[in-house]
Amino acid sequence: MLFAVRMDVDLPRDLAPAEREDLVARERAYSQELQRGGEWAHIWRIVGLYSNISIFDVDSNARLHEILSGLPLFPFLRIEVTPLTAHPSAIR
Amino acid sequence: MLFAVRMDVDLPRDLAPAEREDLVARERAYSQELQRGGEWAHIWRIVGLYSNISIFDVDSNARLHEILSGLPLFPFLRIEVTPLTAHPSAIR
Amino acid sequence: MLFAVRMDVDLPRDLAPAEREDLVARERAYSQELQRGGEWAHIWRIVGLYSNISIFDVDSNARLHEILSGLPLFPFLRIEVTPLTAHPSAIR
Amino acid sequence: MLFAVRMDVDLPRDLAPAEREDLVARERAYSQELQRGGEWAHIWRIVGLYSNISIFDVDSNARLHEILSGLPLFPFLRIEVTPLTAHPSAIR
Amino acid sequence: MLFAVRMDVDLPRDLAPAEREDLVARERAYSQELQRGGEWAHIWRIVGLYSNISIFDVDSNARLHEILSGLPLFPFLRIEVTPLTAHPSAIR
Amino acid sequence: MLFAVRMDVDLPRDLAPAEREDLVARERAYSQELQRGGEWAHIWRIVGLYSNISIFDVDSNARLHEILSGLPLFPFLRIEVTPLTAHPSAIR
Amino acid sequence: MLFAVRMDVDLPRDLAPAEREDLVARERAYSQELQRGGEWAHIWRIVGLYSNISIFDVDSNARLHEILSGLPLFPFLRIEVTPLTAHPSAIR
Amino acid sequence: MLFAVRMDVDLPRDLAPAEREDLVARERAYSQELQRGGEWAHIWRIVGLYSNISIFDVDSNARLHEILSGLPLFPFLRIEVTPLTAHPSAIR
Amino acid sequence: MLFAVRMDVDLPRDLAPAEREDLVARERAYSQELQRGGEWAHIWRIVGLYSNISIFDVDSNARLHEILSGLPLFPFLRIEVTPLTAHPSAIR
Amino acid sequence: MLFAVRMDVDLPRDLAPAEREDLVARERAYSQELQRGGEWAHIWRIVGLYSNISIFDVDSNARLHEILSGLPLFPFLRIEVTPLTAHPSAIR
Numbered sequence: 001m002l003f004a005v006r007m008d009v010d011l012p013r014d015l016a017p018a019e020r021e022d023l024v025a026r027e028r029a030y031s032q033e034l035q036r037g038g039e040w041a042h043i044w045r046i047v048g049l050y051s052n053i054s055i056f057d058v059d060s061n062a063r064l065h066e067i068l069s070g071l072p073l074f075p076f077l078r079i080e081v082t083p084l085t086a087h088p089s090a091i092r
Numbered sequence: 093m094l095f096a097v098r099m100d101v102d103l104p105r106d107l108a109p110a111e112r113e114d115l116v117a118r119e120r121a122y123s124q125e126l127q128r129g130g131e132w133a134h135i136w137r138i139v140g141l142y143s144n145i146s147i148f149d150v151d152s153n154a155r156l157h158e159i160l161s162g163l164p165l166f167p168f169l170r171i172e173v174t175p176l177t178a179h180p181s182a183i184r
Numbered sequence: 185m186l187f188a189v190r191m192d193v194d195l196p197r198d199l200a201p202a203e204r205e206d207l208v209a210r211e212r213a214y215s216q217e218l219q220r221g222g223e224w225a226h227i228w229r230i231v232g233l234y235s236n237i238s239i240f241d242v243d244s245n246a247r248l249h250e251i252l253s254g255l256p257l258f259p260f261l262r263i264e265v266t267p268l269t270a271h272p273s274a275i276r
Numbered sequence: 277m278l279f280a281v282r283m284d285v286d287l288p289r290d291l292a293p294a295e296r297e298d299l300v301a302r303e304r305a306y307s308q309e310l311q312r313g314g315e316w317a318h319i320w321r322i323v324g325l326y327s328n329i330s331i332f333d334v335d336s337n338a339r340l341h342e343i344l345s346g347l348p349l350f351p352f353l354r355i356e357v358t359p360l361t362a363h364p365s366a367i368r
Numbered sequence: 369m370l371f372a373v374r375m376d377v378d379l380p381r382d383l384a385p386a387e388r389e390d391l392v393a394r395e396r397a398y399s400q401e402l403q404r405g406g407e408w409a410h411i412w413r414i415v416g417l418y419s420n421i422s423i424f425d426v427d428s429n430a431r432l433h434e435i436l437s438g439l440p441l442f443p444f445l446r447i448e449v450t451p452l453t454a455h456p457s458a459i460r
Numbered sequence: 461m462l463f464a465v466r467m468d469v470d471l472p473r474d475l476a477p478a479e480r481e482d483l484v485a486r487e488r489a490y491s492q493e494l495q496r497g498g499e500w501a502h503i504w505r506i507v508g509l510y511s512n513i514s515i516f517d518v519d520s521n522a523r524l525h526e527i528l529s530g531l532p533l534f535p536f537l538r539i540e541v542t543p544l545t546a547h548p549s550a551i552r
Numbered sequence: 553m554l555f556a557v558r559m560d561v562d563l564p565r566d567l568a569p570a571e572r573e574d575l576v577a578r579e580r581a582y583s584q585e586l587q588r589g590g591e592w593a594h595i596w597r598i599v600g601l602y603s604n605i606s607i608f609d610v611d612s613n614a615r616l617h618e619i620l621s622g623l624p625l626f627p628f629l630r631i632e633v634t635p636l637t638a639h640p641s642a643i644r
Numbered sequence: 645m646l647f648a649v650r651m652d653v654d655l656p657r658d659l660a661p662a663e664r665e666d667l668v669a670r671e672r673a674y675s676q677e678l679q680r681g682g683e684w685a686h687i688w689r690i691v692g693l694y695s696n697i698s699i700f701d702v703d704s705n706a707r708l709h710e711i712l713s714g715l716p717l718f719p720f721l722r723i724e725v726t727p728l729t730a731h732p733s734a735i736r
Numbered sequence: 737m738l739f740a741v742r743m744d745v746d747l748p749r750d751l752a753p754a755e756r757e758d759l760v761a762r763e764r765a766y767s768q769e770l771q772r773g774g775e776w777a778h779i780w781r782i783v784g785l786y787s788n789i790s791i792f793d794v795d796s797n798a799r800l801h802e803i804l805s806g807l808p809l810f811p812f813l814r815i816e817v818t819p820l821t822a823h824p825s826a827i828r
Numbered sequence: 829m830l831f832a833v834r835m836d837v838d839l840p841r842d843l844a845p846a847e848r849e850d851l852v853a854r855e856r857a858y859s860q861e862l863q864r865g866g867e868w869a870h871i872w873r874i875v876g877l878y879s880n881i882s883i884f885d886v887d888s889n890a891r892l893h894e895i896l897s898g899l900p901l902f903p904f905l906r907i908e909v910t911p912l913t914a915h916p917s918a919i920r
Contacts, residue, residue, distance in 0.1 A: 001245050002136060003267070004145050005324065012289060013840060013903070028181045035183045042147075043182050044094060047175040047889050048833065048896040048909040053096050055134075061185050061323050062269045068324040075289070081324040083187070083267055084136040085246045087144055089120045091127045093889045095911075097784065104749060105196060105259070139245050140189065140252040140265040153783050153829050154913045160784040167749070173784040175831070175911055177890045186320060188329050197380060197443070212365045219367045226331075227366050228278060231359040231429050232373065232436040232449040237280050239318075267323040273304045274319050275311045277429050279451070281508065288473060337369050337507050338453045344508040351473070357508040359371075359451055361430045370504060372513050381564060381627070396549045403551045410515075412462060412544040415613050416557065416620040416633040420547055421464050423502075451507040457488040458503050459495045461613050463635075465692065472657060521553050521691050522637045528692040535657070541692040543555070543635055545614045554688060556697050565748060565811070580733045587735045594699075595734050596646060599727040599797050600741065600804040600817040605648050607686075635691040641672045642687050643679045645797050647819070649876065656841060705737045705875050706821045712876040719841070725876040727739075727819055729798045738872060740881050764917045771919045778883075779918050780830060783911040789832050791870075820872040823880055825856045827863045 001057065002041070002084040003064055007077045008051040026072040034067060055084075093149065094133070094176040095156055099169045100143040118164040126159060147176075185241065186225070186268040187248055191261045192235040210256040218251060239268075277333065278317070278360040279340055283353045284327040302348040310343060331360075369425065370409070370452040371432055375445045376419040394440040402435060423452075461517065462501070462544040463524055467537045468511040486532040494527060515544075553609065554593070554636040555616055559629045560603040578624040586619060607636075645701065646685070646728040647708055651721045652695040670716040678711060699728075737793065738777070738820040739800055743813045744787040762808040770803060791820075829885065830869070830912040831892055835905045836879040854900040862895060883912075 011020060034040035042055040058064045068079060103112060126132035134147040150156045160171060195204060218224035226239040242248045252263060287296060310316035318331040334340045344355060379388060402408035410423040426432045436447060471480060494500035502515040518524045528539060563572060586592035594607040610616045620631060655664060678684035686699040702708045712723060747756060770776035778791040794800045804815060839848060862868035870883040886892045896907060 003245075004136070031181045032183050035181075043179045044096070044147075044176040045179040045893060047177050047893045048907040050897075052179055053174065053176065060269075061187075061267045064267070065269045065321060065323045069326075079324040081267055082145065083139040083245045083248070083265055084145065085139050085244075085249045087135045087137040089123045089127075090135050091124050095889075137249060139249045140263040142253075152913075153831075153911045156911070157781060157783045157913045161786075171784040173911055175889045175892070175909055177888075177893045188320070215365045216367050219365075227363045228280070228360040229363040229433060231361050231433045232447040234437075236363055237358065237360065239320075266329065268320040268329065269323050271319045271321040271328055273307045273311075275308050279429075336453075337371075337451045340451070341453045341505060341507045345510075355508040357451055359429045359432070359449055361428075361433045372504070399549045400551050403549075411547045411550050412464070412515075413547040413617060415543040415545050415617045416631040418621075421542065421544065423504075450513065452504040452513065453507055455503045455505040455512055457491045457495075459492050463613075520637075521555075521635045524635070525637045525689060525691045529694075539692040541635055543613045543616070543633055545612075545617045556688070583733045584735050587733075595731045596648070596699075596728040597731040597801060599729055599801045600815040602805075604731055605726065605728065607688075634697065636688040636697065637691055639687045639689040639696055641675045641679075643676050647797075704821075705739075705819045708819070709821045709873060709875045713878075723876040725819055727797045727800070727817055729796075729801045740872070767917045768919050771917075779915045780832070780883075780912040781915040783913055788915055789910065789912065791872075818881065819875040820881065821875050823871045823873040825859045825863075826871050827860050 001059065003056045003058070004082040004084055005054045005056055005064075005068065006046075006051065006080045006082075007054065007071075007073075008049065009073060009076055010050075010078065011073075011076050023072050030070070030072055039063070039067065093151065095148045095150070096174040096176055097146045097148055097156075097160065098138075098143065098172045098174075099146065099163075099165075100141065101165060101168055102142075102170065103165075103168050115164050115168075122162070122164055131155070131159065185243065187240045187242070188266040188268055189238045189240055189248075189252065190230075190235065190264045190266075191238065191255075191257075192233065193257060193260055194234075194262065195257075195260050207256050207260075214254070214256055223247075223251065277335065279332045279334070280358040280360055281330045281332055281340075281344065282322075282327065282356045282358075283330065283347075283349075284325065285349060285352055286326075286354065287349075287352050299348050299352075306346070306348055315339075315343065369427065371424045371426070372450040372452055373422045373424055373432075373436065374414075374419065374448045374450075375422065375439075375441075376417065377441060377444055378418075378446065379441075379444050391440050398438070398440055407431070407435065461519065463516045463518070464542040464544055465514045465516055465524075465528065466506075466511065466540045467514065467531075467533075468509065469533060469536055470510075470538065471533075471536050483532050483536075490530070490532055499523070499527065553611065555608045555610070556634040556636055557606045557608055557616075557620065558598075558603065558632045559606065559623075559625075560601065560631075561625060561628055562602075562630065563625075563628050575624050582622070582624055591615070591619065645703065647700045647702070648726040648728055649698045649700055649708075649712065650690075650695065650724045651698065651715075651717075652693065653717060653720055654694075654722065655717075655720050667716050667720075674714070674716055683707070683711065737795065739792045739794070740818040740820055741790045741792055741800075741804065742782075742787065742816045743790065743807075743809075744785065745809060745812055746786075746814065747809075747812050759808050759812075766806070766808055775799070775803065829887065831884045831886070832910040832912055833882045833884055833892075833896065834874075834879065834908045834910075835882065835899075835901075836877065836907075837901060837904055838878075838906065839901075839904050851900050851904075858898070858900055867891075867895065 031040055031043065039056060039058050040054060041057045044053050046053060056064055056067065071077065123132055123135065131148060131150050132146060133149045136145050138145060148156055148159065163169065215224055215227065223240060223242050224238060225241045228237050230237060240248055240251065255261065307316055307319065315332060315334050316330060317333045320329050322329060332340055332343065347353065399408055399411065407424060407426050408422060409425045412421050414421060424432055424435065439445065491500055491503065499516060499518050500514060501517045504513050506513060516524055516527065531537065583592055583595065591608060591610050592606060593609045596605050598605060608616055608619065620626065623629065675684055675687065683700060683702050684698060685701045688697050690697060700708055700711065715721065767776055767779065775792060775794050776790060777793045780789050782789060792800055792803065804810065807813065859868055859871065867884060867886050868882060869885045872881050874881060884892055884895065899905065
């Protein structure tokens with residue numbers, strides 16, 4: 001089941017540099033593990049912003065919430081979730 | 093070069109059924125040809141709406157405009173274009 | 185899988201009364217069949233508006249889209265879909 | 277009398293962890309007591325957000341305000357209240 | 369139980385003058401009967417607009433919906449409902 | 461001359477409790493004096509919010525500004541002012 | 553008593569040219585009479601729009617509503633009213 | 645050349661009282677000098693807000709920017725600029 | 737004096753094809769004459785929309801209004817005007 | 829390939845003056861180097877705001893993101909990107 005998710009990151013300015021690096025590194029590892037597992041199907045950077053548009057392919061709403069609320073950057077994200085389904089004109 | 097494009101369709105109620113069918117059929121053919129050519133990389137239906145989220149992979153802004161303004165449904169679409177680029181955490 | 189769906193109805197003024205009655209009657213029958221089947225779990229009227237807030241319990245995004253796009257009033261609805269999941273404080 | 281209530285939680289980053297845990301625990305207890313009493317009829321988590329959609333069944337506006345303004349997390353909530361009534365198509 | 373209700377009127381330009389006069393006359397009679405009965409506690413015109421702000425004092429959400437959806441102008445109104453309760457600083 | 465005024469209170473979290481109590485007490489006294497004088501004709505709490513809707517009956521715009529800008533909570537309020545006049549359907 | 557009023561004109565495309573000319577001529581005469589009387593203190597065109605920003609100097613809210621609702625173009629205007637008062641830094 | 649400018653002031657709560665007084669005094673002197681010179685043609689307070697609507701009469705966009713960006717309160721202002729021109733119905 | 741102007745075109749569907757072609761042809765001629773004269777300094781199409789972003793270089797607000805309100809497509813445009821001035825970092 | 833980019837600067841009040849000067853100086857140098865290289869084709873100040881509208885001429889979305897995310901002021905900017913293409917009426 002597919003969902004489009006937009007994430008806008010807003011890291012507080014007073015985050016200690018080490019904490020910031022750690023957060024970003026953990027976010028990357030977390031994302032890449034889910035990409036390898038197939039649930040985080042796509043991730044793209046939005047040009048000019050500290051934001052991404054992602055496609056998730058999960059079994060349920062509950063699983064999507066588990067993934068998103070577990071993001072290391074979750075407290076610093078504005079998240080929009082759009083449920084998707086197959087388009088009748090899609091060839092794949 | 094990647095772009096996320098959201099299209100919301102608003103067909104006028106007084107469109108003759110034959111014209112409507114023709115428009116939708118031509119839209120589908122147009123989309124599928126571009127999907128086969130690789131420029132229309134993804135198309136998904138948004139659940140509950142007559143709308144789609146698509147990913148285009150084109151050589152230039154000019155080409156994207158040529159594709160979008162050539163859509164048979166173009167006069168009936170609200171379109172939002174978001175330029176994308178590779179995300180540093182993407183594994184592909 | 186649960187979804188909150190808000191529907192705002194905007195029937196055109198020039199709809200023939202018979203067509204209008206027919207639409208509303210078919211909408212009701214359609215809704216009640218899905219309520220009896222358990223997929224349309226709740227429907228409430230919003231006070232002062234020709235709108236409802238509903239809860240759907242379906243197996244997939246695809247099924248929710250099938251239900252919503254099949255509504256007899258679909259061409260006259262503004263629809264917002266919000267994916268839900270269990271709340272950790274819920275006792276049921 | 278039914279009301280839909282959406283609550284978006286925004287806990288300040290500098291809340292002491294113990295205070296935070298205490299607040300969340302008290303919020304849960306408070307909610308569950310009202311759920312058991314039947315006034316807090318439903319609570320669902322919104323996927324991807326620190327937010328809920330709830331249905332309250334109370335005797336009056338005054339009682340709803342008493343409940344909401346008494347929430348331990350009240351100072352950290354954005355709240356939207358939508359009055360509901362029975363829908364003519366509802367089968368229950 | 370008190371509610372603030374804002375109504376913005378948008379009468380279609382092609383309404384026949386007789387139908388328009390009839391609608392407005394029936395709206396006035398309807399409003400005045402509810403004012404005399406005490407349920408429509410206040411009604412004020414917003415300066416410069418074809419709009420009003422009203423206060424209703426009713427027994428339930430259901431009754432408020434019955435009143436509002438029964439307004440002769442209902443199909444031509446944009447309505448916003450805000451539930452109210454006693455303010456702790458009020459002297460009356 | 462009548463005005464509808466909505467006030468949304470946003471007290472900063474780090475306000476000292478004593479200062480907060482003092483502010484709220486002074487706000488109440490200020491409001492009640494104006495209520496007794498007749499200029500602050502109505503005040504209602506909005507359900508679920510730290511907000512009120514009030515009706516002021518004053519001689520001039522200047523007097524209304526004097527009243528509002530003199531509120532002890534003024535620095536912490538978001539205020540919206542809507543000028544009102546008699547409604548032709550009002551019976552009082 | 554001063555008010556800033558913004559008016560955005562939206563004349564329907566199918567207005568007969570003679571009716572349109574008549575409306576605009578009557579609007580101008582109406583405005584100029586109020587300008588000469590001093591109640592319509594200023595009127596400026598907004599660059600690039602069929603809109604104006606005006607300053608009214610009237611005795612009451614009721615009088616301002618009488619003026620605005622009497623505008624020949626009233627059915628075709630979007631109007632925003634902002635109550636003003638003397639600024640402490642003004643030298644006049 | 646005329647411009648309508650709206651300024652909303654948002655002074656930070658932790659501004660030292662002396663600094664605040666000094667800022668406001670300098671703002672007033674700055675404004676009054678430009679009023680005497682004729683470039684700041686009008687300034688009105690918006691009722692209930694720490695905001696003003698002003699009319700500037702300057703030779704160029706560059707001069708208007710010089711004036712606005714030189715305001716002592718500039719870092720604490722939200723500013724909206726609307727270019728104006730003569731209205732065909734104006735009698736002056 | 738520079739202004740950024742965004743124009744969104746919304747041609748009514750029932751415009752006769754000949755009238756539409758005539759309008760668009762006159763719009764082009766009008767624009768190109770002003771481009772040759774230097775007042776319409778730039779015009780770009782927004783990708784995916786029937787919209788443009790333009791830069792005008794004119795002597796006054798009055799002249800800009802004369803140009804914009806004289807556009808053959810003016811009745812079908814939504815226009816936003818943003819006054820510009822030299823940027824201190826510009827090298828030209 | 830052209831893009832319109834709007835940047836709104838919001839420097840935190842507690843930035844040390846030296847750090848602020850350094851940031852602004854580096855921003856200017858960064859911008860001017862890209863202007864000389866031709867990729868930052870235009871930059872204009874928006875009148876009354878700490879904002880600019882710029883035109884970029886770059887080879888790809890990726891290059892635009894590299895430029896924008898490398899801005900010394902990037903953490904303090906709100907950025908909007910609008911892809912552009914040649915307008916059919918442009919004479920250049």
